[in-house]
Amino acid sequence: MTAPSAKETLELAKNLIARRSVTPDDAGCQALIASRLAAAGFTCENIRCGDVSNLWARRGSAHPLLCFAGHTDVVPPGPLDQWQSDPFLPTIRDGRLYGRGAADMKSSIASFVTATEAFVRERPGHSGSIAFLITSDEEGPSVDGTARVVDRLKARGESIDYCVVGEPSSVDALGDSIKNGRRGSLSGRLTVRGVQGHIAYPHLARNPIHLVTPALAELVATRWDEGDEHFPPTSWQVSNIHGGTGATNIIPASIQIDFNFRFCAISNEQSLRQRLEEILRRHELHYELQWSLSGLPFVTRSGKLVEAVKRAVLEHTGRTPALSTAGGTSDGRFITQICPEIVELGPVNATIHKLNENIELAAFEQLPAIYLDVLRAILP
Secondary structure, three states: OOOOOHHHHOOOOOOOHHHOOOOOOOOOOHHHHHHHHOOOOOEEEEEEEOOOEEEEEEEEOOOEEEEEEEOOOOOOOOOOOOOOOOOOOOEEEEEEEEOOOHHHHHHHHHHHHHHHHHHHHHOOOOEEEEEEEOOOOOOOOOOOOOHHHHHHHOOOOOOEEEEOOOOOOOOOOOOOOOEEEEEEEEEEEEEEEEEEEEOOOHHHHHHHHHHHHHHHHHHHOOOOOOOOOOOOOOOOOOOEEEEEEOOEEOOOOOEEEEEEEOOOOOHHHHHHHHHHHHHHHHOOOOOEEEEEEEEEEEEOOOHHHHHHHHHHHHHHHOOOOOOEEOOOOOOOOHHOOOOEEEEEEEOOOOOOOOOOEEEEHHHHHHHHHHHHHHHHHOOO
């Protein structure tokens, strides 16, 4: 059997990190990936949507179809003078590779590629198909990225049977945790109206900050659901409050509150909206609401993909991964429309989006080997 080269995976990861692909700029990452996949027999399709680059690459036409999904865009590096080395000059130090995107998630993409190349060399006539779905819009609005590709695939009648997303799912050590689902995300902007006036004459005004405070306290204290075996209870959090004119002697006319539900499958968009508005009406508030649903909850129960990933992780790390649906959203929320089984497996997430983002060099031995074993299990 042909094992992926850790050295080759590391060099590809460094090549990707060196490209300043701050969202939504791809900076040539996908062209590099596509050139390697084309050499391995993939048909590569560039799907450009506005400023966003998307790559759909496929080898084979039969099912089952195993897809590797990820993103080439990264978040801005932040203050450059607080990095120990240039974030776009991949640097090895103390057994780790440093650079923006090292953990989130260019090392995963490099591992996808070298694992797939090794698999194709080993089994050029493999069953089923392999695909790559790569976007440069995961760290941004996530409008013109994976969601657009999924829409196009749906329109063509294409579906995916199994999907491995390379998001950094590990907590303390590679493979200690994998994501088999994600909570839904429902955001809202609440505007409560009052009557502006002089702060010394409150009887001539209605202070919306005072009016909304009891309702906020009730919303914070509300138990929205109890969660289930896959998800923790739904949470409601305020992210921003804007009120006042800037002057200290004016009662404002309105207050604006941004909030978010992270919800499990027991609740749904309609029930959460209805319960929240019942509370607002009970407090007799004059209000307006704007809603934005960015993802529905999804979960992959134990099955062929979950078991294949768990076996591969155990084989190459000695760890039995915990299944988790915690954390934020991922592009799995779009892929679930055309794929019943999705697992996220990637590096340790301790430094993602931080200064001096890094990944341990040992991951370049383990991660490609894990992905290769998953290919072997799904596409014998």
